[in-house]
Amino acid sequence: MTSLSRKDLEQHASQWIDAWNRHDVEAVIEPFADDAVFVSPRAALVTGHATVLGRQSLYEYWIKALAAVPDLHFRLISAICDEAAQSVLVHYISHASGRTLRASELMRFEGGRQVYGEAFYGAEVTGQSE
Numbered sequence: 001m002t003s004l005s006r007k008d009l010e011q012h013a014s015q016w017i018d019a020w021n022r023h024d025v026e027a028v029i030e031p032f033a034d035d036a037v038f039v040s041p042r043a044a045l046v047t048g049h050a051t052v053l054g055r056q057s058l059y060e061y062w063i064k065a066l067a068a069v070p071d072l073h074f075r076l077i078s079a080i081c082d083e084a085a086q087s088v089l090v091h092y093i094s095h096a097s098g099r100t101l102r103a104s105e106l107m108r109f110e111g112g113r114q115v116y117g118e119a120f121y122g123a124e125v126t127g128q129s130e
């Protein structure tokens with residue numbers, strides 16, 4: 001079974017940010033397992049459900065969601081890695097639809113594939129707190 005090192009998890013976080021900034025959903029979805037689960041309050045706005053089941057459904061959700069935010073851009077703050085748990089928490093600044101928010105996403109891996117993701121959104125960022 002493939003296990004990701006701390007360096008692998010950190011690299012995943014950077015590549016994830018870069019893929020979103022290129023608006024490359026194919027690259028974002030590539031590490032996901034076919035039966036992955038993703039949870040986000042934003043998903044409910046697009047799909048009607050906060051939980052998205054399966055890689056294909058997740059791809060369709062992100063294509064549709066990205067079309068609504070053509071100015072989407074992320075800036076990495078930190079990546080908190082737990083090699084034993086095969087997880088990384090990506091903490092970032094999200095710019096979309098004229099709003100700037102602090103956000104984080106928890107990513108869990110099994111056999112080198114992402115099996116779970118959950119997005120968390122914080123308060124809007126003002127010029128002084130960014």
